Each structure stands twice: as C-alpha cells, then as structure tokens.
Amino acid sequence: MNYEERLQNVSVLGAAGKMGSGILLLTSVELADLSLKPENKGKSFVLNAIDVSDEALTGVMRYLKSQVLKIAEKKIVALRAIYKNRQDLIENSEIIDQYVFDVLSVVRPGTRLEATYESGIIFEAIREDPALKVRIYTQIKENNPNHPWFFTNTSSIPISELDEKAGLGGSIIGFHFYNPPAIQKLVEVIKAKNTLSELEDFALTFAKNLRKIVVPSNDIAGFIGNGHFMRDILYATSQVDLLLKDLSFVEAVYAINKISHEYLIRPMGIFQLIDYVGVDVCSYILSVMNSHLENEELSSTLLNKVLDLGVKGGQYSDGSQKDGFLKYEKGKITGVFDPGKKEYIPVQVIQGKVEEKMGIMPPVLPWKSVVSNPAKEEILKSYFMEIKKSASFGASLTLSYAVNSRQIGLHLVNTKVAFNEKDVNTVLLTGFFHAYGPVNEYVL
Amino acid sequence: MVAGYNTISMGTGRKEFHPKKERPGLEDYIKEAGQGTLKQIGGARYVDECVIGNFMASRFNKQANLAGFFPFIDEGLKGKPAIRVEGACGTGGLALLTGIKSVLAETAEVVLVIGVEVQNTVKAIYGADILAGAGWFKDRKEGHAYFFPGQFSDRAGAYFEKYGRDKTRKAFARWYRNAIENARLCPTAQEYNNTTKDLEACAITEPNGKSFVDHLNVFDCSKVSDGASAIAVVSEEGLKRIGIDKRDAVEIVGWSQVEDDITRKPMEQTELTTFRLAAHEALESAGISADHLGTAEVHDCFTIAGVMAVEAIGLAGIGKGTDFILEGNTARDGKIPINTTGGLIGWGHPTGATGVHQAVTILEQLTGKAGKSQIQITPERPYALSVNMGGNDKTLVAIVYKRG
Numbered sequence A: 001m002n003y004e005e006r007l008q009n010v011s012v013l014g015a016a017g018k019m020g021s022g023i024l025l026l027t028s029v030e031l032a033d034l035s036l037k038p039e040n041k042g043k044s045f046v047l048n049a050i051d052v053s054d055e056a057l058t059g060v061m062r063y064l065k066s067q068v069l070k071i072a073e074k075k076i077v078a079l080r081a082i083y084k085n086r087q088d089l090i091e092n093s094e095i096i097d098q099y100v101f102d103v104l105s106v107v108r109p110g111t112r113l114e115a116t117y118e119s120g121i122i123f124e125a126i127r128e129d130p131a132l133k134v135r136i137y138t139q140i141k142e143n144n145p146n147h148p149w150f151f152t153n154t155s156s157i158p159i160s161e162l163d164e165k166a167g168l169g170g171s172i173i174g175f176h177f178y179n180p181p182a183i184q185k186l187v188e189v190i191k192a193k194n195t196l197s198e199l200e201d202f203a204l205t206f207a208k209n210l211r212k213i214v215v216p217s218n219d220i221a222g223f224i225g226n227g228h229f230m231r232d233i234l235y236a237t238s239q240v241d242l243l244l245k246d247l248s249f250v251e252a253v254y255a256i257n258k259i260s261h262e263y264l265i266r267p268m269g270i271f272q273l274i275d276y277v278g279v280d281v282c283s284y285i286l287s288v289m290n291s292h293l294e295n296e297e298l299s300s301t302l303l304n305k306v307l308d309l310g311v312k313g314g315q316y317s318d319g320s321q322k323d324g325f326l327k328y329e330k331g332k333i334t335g336v337f338d339p340g341k342k343e344y345i346p347v348q349v350i351q352g353k354v355e356e357k358m359g360i361m362p363p364v365l366p367w368k369s370v371v372s373n374p375a376k377e378e379i380l381k382s383y384f385m386e387i388k389k390s391a392s393f394g395a396s397l398t399l400s401y402a403v404n405s406r407q408i409g410l411h412l413v414n415t416k417v418a419f420n421e422k423d424v425n426t427v428l429l430t431g432f433f434h435a436y437g438p439v440n441e442y443v444l
Numbered sequence B: 001m002v003a004g005y006n007t008i009s010m011g012t013g014r015k016e017f018h019p020k021k022e023r024p025g026l027e028d029y030i031k032e033a034g035q036g037t038l039k040q041i042g043g044a045r046y047v048d049e050c051v052i053g054n055f056m057a058s059r060f061n062k063q064a065n066l067a068g069f070f071p072f073i074d075e076g077l078k079g080k081p082a083i084r085v086e087g088a089c090g091t092g093g094l095a096l097l098t099g100i101k102s103v104l105a106e107t108a109e110v111v112l113v114i115g116v117e118v119q120n121t122v123k124a125i126y127g128a129d130i131l132a133g134a135g136w137f138k139d140r141k142e143g144h145a146y147f148f149p150g151q152f153s154d155r156a157g158a159y160f161e162k163y164g165r166d167k168t169r170k171a172f173a174r175w176y177r178n179a180i181e182n183a184r185l186c187p188t189a190q191e192y193n194n195t196t197k198d199l200e201a202c203a204i205t206e207p208n209g210k211s212f213v214d215h216l217n218v219f220d221c222s223k224v225s226d227g228a229s230a231i232a233v234v235s236e237e238g239l240k241r242i243g244i245d246k247r248d249a250v251e252i253v254g255w256s257q258v259e260d261d262i263t264r265k266p267m268e269q270t271e272l273t274t275f276r277l278a279a280h281e282a283l284e285s286a287g288i289s290a291d292h293l294g295t296a297e298v299h300d301c302f303t304i305a306g307v308m309a310v311e312a313i314g315l316a317g318i319g320k321g322t323d324f325i326l327e328g329n330t331a332r333d334g335k336i337p338i339n340t341t342g343g344l345i346g347w348g349h350p351t352g353a354t355g356v357h358q359a360v361t362i363l364e365q366l367t368g369k370a371g372k373s374q375i376q377i378t379p380e381r382p383y384a385l386s387v388n389m390g391g392n393d394k395t396l397v398a399i400v401y402k403r404g
Ligand SMILES: NC(=O)c1ccc[n+]([C@@H]2O[C@H](COP(=O)([O-])OP(=O)(O)OC[C@H]3O[C@@H](n4cnc5c(N)ncnc54)[C@H](O)[C@@H]3O)[C@@H](O)[C@H]2O)c1
Pocket: A013, A014, A015, A016, A017, A018, A019, A020, A050, A051, A052, A053, A056, A124, A125, A126, A127, A128, A129, A136, A153, A154, A155, A156, A176, A177, A178, A179, A277
C-alpha cells in the first residue's frame, strides 16, 4: 500500500475529545486534499470519526465545519487552482462552500468501533488509560484484515508497552500532537522497539504534509514534552515548600507562578499551565511516568492533595479556563486556592507581601515582546545578565528555576529520551511556546 | 460645487473599527453625509434634485433602490426627483457628472450629490467576489481569488519587466508613504491613526503570491472602507439662492467622461489609456495643461495605478512616473501634491463614494478649508484635477476645478 492507499480509509478514535477533534480536522483536510488531486479521481477517501456519544459527535461536526471554513478562506488562492475545471464554481464563495462540503463529506461520524475494521490507519486519542487503549487495539487488530497501523497520541505510556500488550507486532507509533493539534506546530514522533520502518516513513511524510515540525523522541515514558513539563512541576512545588518558611501557601504559589511566568519570560506560569492541562491529567501522567522510571520518584503530594479537594482545572466546553490552583475571571488570574480554607484568596490580598519578598527586580519583559523579536538573543542575554547581577530574592529564585529547567533538559539527553539538546529546545520552543530553549547559555 | 462633507472612512486602521462589533449601516452613512451638506446650504428646501452614487449595495448590504434614502436624510427631500447611478469604482464621478448635467441642462440650480459604500459587511475574500463585478463576469472564473488586485498585479508585473522592478517597487513604497503621511493630517482618513515609523520599509515587504498576488502586497492596495461623501452642485443662480459666496465654491471648468469596452483586456498593461484620454479631454476642455495644476486627486486603487496615473495625466513621460514620484514631486511639499488627504490608499476607498470624496478634498484645498491637510495653492497653478476610475481602466471621469 502506498501513502494514498493507506489513507483511503482512516479512523480517529476519541474524535470528539480535545486532541481527537483537532486530529480529525487536520486529517479530514489532508484526505480531502488527496481526493481532489486529479490522479485520485474516482477513489474514495473515508475518515471515520469515532467517539462514545452521538451528542459529542454532533458538536464536533459543527466545530469541524467552522474550522474548515476558516481554512478554506485562508487557502482560497490554492483552491481556485484546484477547482479550475469546475465551470460551475466561479466566485470565491462558491469555491469555499464546495471545499467545506468536500472536506465534510470525507468524514463519517459514529459511535461503533466496527467502523475501524476497514481502516488502514487508526489515530487513537482516547483517555490516557493503558488498559483501555490495549483492549481497543486488540479488538481492532482481531477484526481488521488490513493490518492497520496505529498512531497513538498518548502523552506518557511507552509505545513498546502498548505494542507488546496488544500484540501489534510493531504496527504502532507514537504520534504525539500538542494541544490544540490544529494550531500547535509540533509533533513528537516516538518509535517503539519494533515499530515497522515503513510505518515510520509514512508517519514522517504525513507530518510533513500537515506542515508539522517533527521531533523524534525515544520511547521513554513522558517523552520530551512531558519529560520536561512534569519535572518542572515537581521543581515548582518543591520551591513552594521552601518558600513556606517566609510566606503563606497562597503567597508561595503566587510567587512561583509569577517567577515562572513573568521573570522566566514564558507565556504562562507553571501553575496556570497545570490548570490549563488539568491537575488530574498532570497527576495521572506523573503516575504513569513514575511506574516506568527507575531511580527517580515522580509524584507530587501537592497535586494529589488539591485533587482530593476536587480542584481540577481543565477547560469548559467553550474553551474558557476552569479554576484550579488559580482562579480565573475572563482569562485573568484573580485568586489562589488555599487548601486549608478550601477557598480562593484574592490576588490583591497576596500581591503586596510577595512583591516585598521578591525585592527590587529588573523590569519585566513581556513574553509577547520577546518571543518573535528578531533581536531576541541579545535581549535575553542582557536580561539574564541583569538577573544574575541583581541581589534580590526574586532574581535568585528566577535564576535557580532557569538553571533547573536547563538541568532537566540535559537530563533528558543524558537518559536518552531526547537525541540531542536541540530537540529538547525545539519541543519547548514550539510545543510550549517558550521564548528560549531550556538548554541555553544565558543562565550559566 | 460647494458644501462638501465626508464621513469617516471606516475599516481596518481606524481605532474604532472592530470587525466583530456592530457598526453603522448604509443608511447611517447616507444620512450623515447628506445632512452634513444640507446644513451648509441652508436645508433641503433649496435642493432641486438628488443623485446618489453607489456601486454594490445590492450585494454588500442586500439593498437596492437607494434614491429612496433621500427623504430619510431629510423629510424636505420627499417629493423631489432623485436618481441612483453606478459605474463601479467610478460611480462617484458619474454621480457628480449627473449633477453637473442637470445644472447645465437648467433642470436644477442646486443638486445634492452623495456617494456611498459600506463594504465591511463581508470578509475581504468575499468582498473580492463582489468588487469583481467591476470587471466582466465572464473573466471571473479565470481571474485571481482577489480579482482586482490580480488584475493590477499583472499590470505591475508587466511594468516591472519593462521598466525595472526595484525602482518601481521603491516608487510604490514612496507612494504609500505619501498617502499615509497625508492621511495622518486628515481626521476622517482611515489611516489617520497609523503610527508606523518607517513607512517605506514597511511598504517594500515582498509580495507573496501564495496567499495574495504575485507583484503587489497589501500596502500597495487601497483600503476596504465604509463611508459616504456629499457635495452640492450648484449654478451661479443657485449660489445666490443659498447665500454662499463664490469664493467658498469651486467652479467646474472642464470635464470628460469616457468608456472602454468592459469585455476587452487592456490594450497595454503598462498604461492607463482610457484614463489618459479622460484626463486630456478634461484639461483640454478647461483650456489648460498639466502644468497649470496645483493639485490632483487620482484614483490610486493600487500603487501601480498611482504610477500610471502620473504618466497618464502627462506629469511624467511613459515609464517615467516612478522617477517623478521618487523625486518627491507628488508629495505634499512637491511640485504637484497628489491625493492630499491620502487618496484611496491612505484616506480610504468606499468605492461608490470615492469620486465624490475626491471633489470634496479639492473643494477644501482650493477654498483654503483643508485644515491640517492644507497645501498652498499658488496663482500660477490655480487649477485642480480629479480622475475617478471604474474597473480596470474602463469607466473614467475627469474634472477640472478652479476656485470661484
Ligand atoms: N490534552 C492534552 O493536552 C494532550 C496533549 C497531548 C496528548 N494528549 C493525549 O491525547 C489523548 C486524549 O486526550 P484528550 O485530552 O483529548 O482527552 P479527552 O478526554 O478530551 O478526549 C478523549 C475522548 O475519547 C473518547 N473516548 C473514550 N473512550 C472511548 C472509546 N472506547 N472509544 C471511542 N472514544 C472514546 C471520549 O469520549 C473523549 O471524547 C490522551 O492519551 C492524552 O494523554 C493530550
């Protein structure tokens, strides 16, 4: 089977989920584009969108339509060329409508797993539950005569483990999109021990056709992205503990979030990122990673403690942020959760004490003004010089945070999760939108 | 002509503009501009006839029969004759001429002329479909997604080939800079709030044919605008009737209107031949040459049109428009300041209103009422010219003015 034949019947499992819906969007566009190539005339391309509820699938079809419309409007110049022989399509609006129709007609939403039995490729983005994933792979494998290839989006489960437990014989690869898949440029590609080389080649071609940046990562739980993120969380919580000598819990959380956001010039602070991903998801990823790592204890009593109190973060269906460690109003942080009082303490009450403790800091450089600035290197160099020169407590916290982040990066290379430092940096730059990679010279 | 009025040219660039927020409608612009002019001439009772110019409200706003909005402007206009005219982006010029002809035919002493367009009702990509109506619909299928930018990109490509790309693009950038610098002096201009420091550096950005057209970038294009302009076309008798001094009016000393076949491709990609014909006829009918012009308003729907306009008027030889511009002649302190409130690129381009806006700018300049945009008009060069173009060099209106 060549590239196109493989893609003539594809399934996305968990198609109504956060990741699944994005993967569905990208894949439906790729399939439709293939179907519109003159050489593919007459061939059919089918994309099964599978999830457990019809209601959620209806919602996802609506999402798909609105997103494909935007994509069509953006690539109208190319679309006019694609439809040049359709004499009935003259105006942009007619061409755009036709394209939206053509993309949506590739997609077959449904709740029955049987639909996957004819697929050549299966994108899996269901819950991060190894047993469930294995059970579903096994069932598909047993019923699908086409020896389908599995693309799993797992964030933390080693691919080899899934391969072995489901008996896939290497027909699986980690294809780890970042959230949201349609926007984030990065895909971590993770080969299992036995992943078929044709499958790997296909995965790289597919990623290229989706115009993604590929970073290969070794099959070690957490891979590069979560390998850094989870350890960064643990460092942050250990810093909170240290600060408890002089500050209250909410003040300490606020301080570390501010350090990791504003003073490290990141798009958001570490506790905000935990809330964004979900406290439950982070805690779960930690536990999966922990079960696969020797000589290292990855777990956070703090995360588990707030989870027990029902504090979860995550997003509402409209994409707005739910309260977690922090409280949000219209996207702004307005409070910090106090596990003792079981309530949010307003930022105004916390701020003053934290600022006093931080001392006089070099002026904050907004992340936005740095991240795509052509003079970024110079700016960062002199900024960290200032941080190093400053005698304030805040500056020393900032520096040790950055140094620790660097060490995590090096650790990922030393433990062979990443092939090199550059790959670590690429993941943090493109998957987490950091303004600079963790393995850098600024903080030395 | 007297009593000019421009609404704001609304669209990207204006601080008040948010694509997702509700905005004034077609009728609001018509009313504001109409009342603006009526107020200056003492009210609706002095008006004999009304003309409204509009290109595509039928699609942008799903509205036709626009003459019916005159009584909405002022009840005093109820029962008076009114007419709507259309000639794509040359609509405003046709509206002015319709008024002029009524006055010359002595069927009216005072004609209220309005031009209006409200285009931000659709995204640019769909607006391109609508504006493509200025060309022959049978050419639409083979045309570019952005139909008119595509047509003028082809012209720019041909011009590059013939006269050199670098210098031409530099002239485009200078044209853009002049437009924005002028717009910054005019509070109704769409680019009034533009704060870009190095305008020419910004304008020289390489075109990207994959997302737009091959030879032009967005800075080479006129704006997508909502706006209306109004003016009164008045006989000498009419001036007396409304009690306005001649010195506060401009006299129409010459004009021309010419059409070319919409089904034909341009004879020469690097020249605006119909534009040239109109400009020359107008100057001739006024008995003057281009050297007598103190200022001009030209239809710079794209920078390349600006370059070719300078040549078509006869200010520079063929292929020499770029030098003329780069030498600073068209800047506000140059030999002949052009588009002194920003033109279509800086002030904005509410298509059906543009021709009227050109006349209002000239009226203000010649009567010393242009505020911060005011340029000096010398006795040696007391005339002004406006050239309004519909389609790709198809519908042309040129008018020569002088202070009354
Ligand atoms: N959210 C992220 O930031 C992120 C990033 C990278 C990778 N991932 C990984 O992607 C996967 C999905 O995560 P998510 O955040 O999109 O979760 P999610 O809860 O938003 O989506 C999971 C979807 O799977 C569906 N589902 C559950 N069981 C199913 C079954 N048996 N058959 C079909 N559909 C089923 C659910 O109804 C839900 O719609 C996980 O493996 C996760 O680790 C998540």
